[in-house]
Amino acid sequence: MFAAMTLVTLGAVGTYLYLSLATELREQDDEELVTTVEAARHRLLETATIQEIRDKPYVFRNLASQRENLVLVLRTLDGETLLAVHAPSAPLPASPPVPGGTPFTDNGLHDWQTGEGTPSRAGVATGRLSNRIDQVEIIVALTSGERATVLRNYRARVVEASLAGALAAALLGMLLARAGLRPLRRLAADAEAVTVNRLQTRLNAKAAPFELQELVTSINGMLDRIEDGFQRLTQFSADVAHDLRTPISNLLGQSQVALSKPRSAEEYQALLASNVEEFERLARMVENMLFLARADNAQIALKTENIDGGRELDSIAEYFFGMAEDRAVSIKVCGRAIGADSGESRIQLLADPSLLRRALHNLLANAIRYTPPGGTICLDAERRAGEVFLSVSNPGPGIEAQHLPHLFDRFYRADPSRSDSAFSAGLGLAIVQSIARLHGGRAEVESHPGETTVFRLVLPVVGEAAGATGGARKAVQP
Amino acid sequence: MRILVVEDEPKTGDYLRKGLTESGYVVDLATTGRDGLFQASEGGYELVVLDVMLPGIDGWEVIRELRKTSETPVLFLTARDEVEDRVRGLELGADDYLVKPFAFAELLARVRTLLRRGPVRELEHIEIADLSIDVLKRRVTRQEHRIDLTPKEFTLLHLLARRQGEVLSRSQIASQVWDMNFDSDTNVVDVAVRRLRAKVDDPFSLKLIHTMRGMGYVLEVRA
Numbered sequence: 001m002f003a004a005m006t007l008v009t010l011g012a013v014g015t016y017l018y019l020s021l022a023t024e025l026r027e028q029d030d031e032e033l034v035t036t037v038e039a040a041r042h043r044l045l046e047t048a049t050i051q052e053i054r055d056k057p058y059v060f061r062n063l064a065s066q067r068e069n070l071v072l073v074l075r076t077l078d079g080e081t082l083l084a085v086h087a088p089s090a091p092l093p094a095s096p097p098v099p100g101g102t103p104f105t106d107n108g109l110h111d112w113q114t115g116e117g118t119p120s121r122a123g124v125a126t127g128r129l130s131n132r133i134d135q136v137e138i139i140v141a142l143t144s145g146e147r148a149t150v151l152r153n154y155r156a157r158v159v160e161a162s163l164a165g166a167l168a169a170a171l172l173g174m175l176l177a178r179a180g181l182r183p184l185r186r187l188a189a190d191a192e193a194v195t196v197n198r199l200q201t202r203l204n205a206k207a208a209p210f211e212l213q214e215l216v217t218s219i220n221g222m223l224d225r226i227e228d229g230f231q232r233l234t235q236f237s238a239d240v241a242h243d244l245r246t247p248i249s250n251l252l253g254q255s256q257v258a259l260s261k262p263r264s265a266e267e268y269q270a271l272l273a274s275n276v277e278e279f280e281r282l283a284r285m286v287e288n289m290l291f292l293a294r295a296d297n298a299q300i301a302l303k304t305e306n307i308d309g310g311r312e313l314d315s316i317a318e319y320f321f322g323m324a325e326d327r328a329v330s331i332k333v334c335g336r337a338i339g340a341d342s343g344e345s346r347i348q349l350l351a352d353p354s355l356l357r358r359a360l361h362n363l364l365a366n367a368i369r370y371t372p373p374g375g376t377i378c379l380d381a382e383r384r385a386g387e388v389f390l391s392v393s394n395p396g397p398g399i400e401a402q403h404l405p406h407l408f409d410r411f412y413r414a415d416p417s418r419s420d421s422a423f424s425a426g427l428g429l430a431i432v433q434s435i436a437r438l439h440g441g442r443a444e445v446e447s448h449p450g451e452t453t454v455f456r457l458v459l460p461v462v463g464e465a466a467g468a469t470g471g472a473r474k475a476v477q478p
Numbered sequence: 479m480r481i482l483v484v485e486d487e488p489k490t491g492d493y494l495r496k497g498l499t500e501s502g503y504v505v506d507l508a509t510t511g512r513d514g515l516f517q518a519s520e521g522g523y524e525l526v527v528l529d530v531m532l533p534g535i536d537g538w539e540v541i542r543e544l545r546k547t548s549e550t551p552v553l554f555l556t557a558r559d560e561v562e563d564r565v566r567g568l569e570l571g572a573d574d575y576l577v578k579p580f581a582f583a584e585l586l587a588r589v590r591t592l593l594r595r596g597p598v599r600e601l602e603h604i605e606i607a608d609l610s611i612d613v614l615k616r617r618v619t620r621q622e623h624r625i626d627l628t629p630k631e632f633t634l635l636h637l638l639a640r641r642q643g644e645v646l647s648r649s650q651i652a653s654q655v656w657d658m659n660f661d662s663d664t665n666v667v668d669v670a671v672r673r674l675r676a677k678v679d680d681p682f683s684l685k686l687i688h689t690m691r692g693m694g695y696v697l698e699v700r701a
Binding site for chain 2: 269272273277279281283285286309315318320322353368369
């Protein structure tokens with residue numbers, strides 16, 4: 001491709017040079033012919049009679065004898081040839097002669113071919129003798145055999161040079177491209193080295209040429225994210241397996257112990273009931289994991305309704321009322337249940353009631369778990385800047401800052417020794433976040449150790465919600 | 479009442495037959511789609527419990543064929559609860575579906591609902607032993623003693639009384655009383671039942687609300 005382009009370019013340049021040379025040569029020839037005619041006319045004027053021309057032909061002969069392809073013929077108007085220098089045997093050029101009084105220019109010249117077919121330039125003019133009566137026809141021609149040879153050679157050389165140039169350019173181009181692509185090739189080799197087992201491999205940005213550095217950096221960024229996601233996925237599988245182990249081992253162990261010798265009916269019942277509890281735990285875990293997987297793929301159909309945020313908080317508080325009281329914890333729906341930026345007394349939001357309830361349930365269950373006896377959990381709904389904040393804050397030891405960014409990760413436990421996986425198996429907050437995202441919102445946490453911890457479910461407000469959750473809802477299958 | 483269970487997994491089939499038989503139904507078990515379709519078409523069943531994943535012809539195919547000749551109610555059992563699956567099952571004419579794993583009490587409740595002919599008339603007044611519930615006035619008495627209940631406690635008692643003799647699972651109770659339609663990992667239901675018992679049962683010698691360990695709660699008069 002590159003070679004072809006070079007060839008075309010060189011060819012065009014060569015053709016141009018060739019044509020201008022051809023024109024130049026012709027103009028030189030024409031000038032010589034004009035000069036010859038003018039010189040012949042001049043000498044005729046110094047000649048008295050036609051007989052004088054016959055007697056002293058050398059006067060005219062030397063006008064043309066120097067150039068062997070310059071044809072000069074002098075003829076009387078009757079057609080008698082007085083002088084012929086280098087004249088071809090075949091027909092002479094013929095054209096209406098330029099009259100003696102008119103200056104001879106290259107307009108009087110025309111293309112002509114000799115009998116042998118040599119392209120030439122030729123012209124015919126008349127010249128007067130000194131008696132101003134007798135006239136002689138001057139026929140000049142310049143057979144351009146020489147010119148043609150020059151041009152032919154030149155043409156051949158142009159073609160040769162073009163071809164050679166194209167070839168050289170192609171070779172050079174190839175070498176250059178090869179050298180230029182070497183960093184790319186290295187990158188390709190690096191990229192090939194990235195496998196599932198070696199995701200930590202990165203492309204070398206320093207080795208890449210300047211133009212590619214941005215690309216390499218963003219590819220590395222992509223690899224970072226993939227590695228991170230992949231690691232979390234791997235970790236997730238490991239966590240799942242680990243969390244399945246405990247209930248399975250309980251089931252296996254207690255059943256085998258029970259079967260090792262005959263027992264009373266009550267003992268068997270107790271065993272089976274205990275097994276049922278473990279199975280329920282397993283079923284819940286599977287259900288939660290499935291929920292998260294579907295939320296990730298936006299496979300959960302949202303059945304959104306207009307919901308009164310305050311009322312929703314009341315009803316979740318009512319649900320947990322007994323359980324909280326058992327733990328000497330109180331739940332208050334407090335604070336600004338009044339829209340901060342509007343006169344509305346109710347906080348309306350557009351959400352799937354069952355999912356919203358599930359998210360609030362997980363937040364509140366979590367809060368009750370970590371609130372010391374005597375503490376008060378505060379539920380709050382407020383509206384700020386086009387968003388509804390449903391918050392659950394509880395007093396307690398709080399969560400260290402290092403854990404906060406991971407709290408919504410699956411199976412993440414701030415306290416790894418805490419193995420009461422009967423509770424949520426570390427999926428509760430991940431589900432809260434999934435539900436928030438399904439609604440086009442987000443989940444937030446803020447903790448002041450020793451004071452309070454606040455979890456917030458942030459959802460777009462009704463009205464704005466239509467646009468804000470549109471994307472999320474479009475992704476959802478009907 | 480005769481129920482046909484079409485289920486290829488032996489353990490599932492066994493416990494379904496056993497559990498439903500013990501609940502007072504006459505149960506036949508078919509282990510392939512072909513057998514199930516044949517037996518169901520023969521007629522004589524009030525309900526078909528149909529597993530979706532079957533060898534040979536699957537549950538979808540069975541119900542498609544069955545619906546050409548019979549209107550017998552069909553309860554689908556499936557381990558997949560993708561939305562499309564549910565929609566497909568219901569479109570093909572299934573009357574209800576249940577996703578595995580399910581609580582047996584839940585299955586029993588669904589079976590009872592499907593077998594109940596016609597709309598259920600809500601009783602305005604429920605009398606169980608010395609317990610009396612006036613649904614309209616939301617008033618509860620035992621042995622002429624008025625018992626004060628919170629609204630949720632009343633709803634819970636009403637639910638148990640309405641379905642007396644039926645074991646209600648925790649998730650059924652959470653769903654009916656609090657509209658919580660997912661399995662909670664908390665003991666909220668147990669706490670609520672305990673509080674209800676403190677008011678309804680504790681002061682009296684005859685206990686009405688019973689714990690079915692591993693299954694749920696039931697309100698009934700036990701000798």
